[in-house]
Amino acid sequence: MPQLTRRSALKITAAGLTTALSGALSGFGPKKPQLAFSTLGCPKWSLDTILKTAVTAGYKAVEFRGLEGELDLTKSPAFRTVNQATETRTRFADQGIQICNLGSSAQLHHADATKRARNLDEARRFIDLAQQLNCPYVRVFPDQLPPDQSREKTLELISQGLLTLGDYAKKSSVTVLLESHGELTRSDLLVQILETAKHPRVGLIWDIFNMWADAPEAPAEVYRKLKPYIRHVHVKDAKIANGKHQYVLTGQGEAPLREAIDSLKAGKYEGYYSFEWEKLWHPDILEPEQAIPQYPKAMKAYF
Template sequence: MSKVKLTCFADEISSELDEQLDILEQEGLKYLELRGVWDKNVLDLNDDELDRIQTLIQKRGFRISSIASPVGKYLITDPFEPQLHDLDKAILVAHYFGTPYIRIFSYRLPENEPVEKHRHEVLHRLKLLTEAASRNHVILILENDSNLYGSTDDRCLEILTHCDSKHMRAAFDSGNYVMNGVQPMNEAYPKISPYLDYVHIKDAIQEPRQFVPAGVGEGCIEELLIELKKSKFDGFLSVEPHLKPYLPEASNPERVITAIRALKVLLEKVDQEWE
């Protein structure tokens, strides 16, 4: 049986790397998403800080699953050149930590303007980013986040088919689809699954509109895990809790532990091994 790999957006635990690793180790995880450490975004870390991270994770037996960059989480009308520089930095960091994956987004659109007005520029920019990824032997994983061009299944599919590359793949996020009125398994999964390389684990409900632990909401996480098992998926399931509204009185570590354990329950239920 193929095993999936569990990872986590560990900056939701703490800004301190030691505290992030303590919780992940407690829960049996050996991978983490590198998004934020010491109150700095991954792309703002200097060489000395990257060296500190590398030394600590190697000492404690951890690996980086992806570079969770903010590339593409900008207005489509913002200048493009700085984002190319951001991608260059993300590529260097990905190579340094030995991961092929860099998380990206699909651009915010100006309010009260039709989506079609910006379609060409969105696709053009994402194609250029994909070409840069191909030249540098990394894989961009596109998150279907809210308030972006690719917030729906159809527009995600449009991006993936337009870029048409093994260097632009999908980071499937059920919770985000729920937040955008898309049924994750009935609508999104059949379209996106041929491009799926990575999975973000967060669930959601529409009333009240908030993220919830896996299996609690409308994200069909159990069904997703069953389908992934059928396809012999052996990639990353990345826990991204976002549980502050759902557990307002809990600490950040408690919220992350709740999210990780909810996923573990579902993995056991569907008889899916993990590492």
């Protein structure tokens, strides 16, 4: 029997992976979307389970928002040292899975010097980690419009924070992305922030549901305004009753996903459509074992 070398083993693995993915992604049109999921949706899963699910369900990437209860990825055993980060990156790359985004908790609206420094420091640590992982993006939050400071002051603080982080990232291959989140989901406010923070290492995550639920703007109009800045997209679905929303499986709710995705396709968006199942914040919703494998199947309806 011929000896099985590491190179031949990798070829066999790659062939099997190609077969698995071709089956998982069948049913899409000729332009298959790049699908990812956020670990926000599987807060108890191990790294092994995350990677196995990504491969078998037909994903191309994983977005890390915490791992096994630790939201600060720079403190997680899978990422804490350069060697650990390199090992994790290699494990995912060997299975054809990109680590596409790191979700920090950094907030840029703070005026208090101590809070501001702490949040900017977290974002810098995430940028350093992303560079080690060959990960293109780090997410930061806007996040609030505090009543004790003017709106203009808050928007300026957020813009300046983005510029500071963009400058920090400019010697790397990482781009800092502001997510449409919290009290800043109106397109006019986001445009104002991003126009002031124009930088080659700064962009936007369009969370389709957040913007639609919080501000009554048509997705096509939102996309028209934000297109120059969008680098990454968050997708989730929900039903709204009595002013409250209940997350449901993709395609089973009221979010205007088709209008948003049609706008993205027409605009030749080629980034990731990342499934953000908010299981960590809403433990009563369906388990990730149901929701995460369902997403690629549901997305076929939009492509």
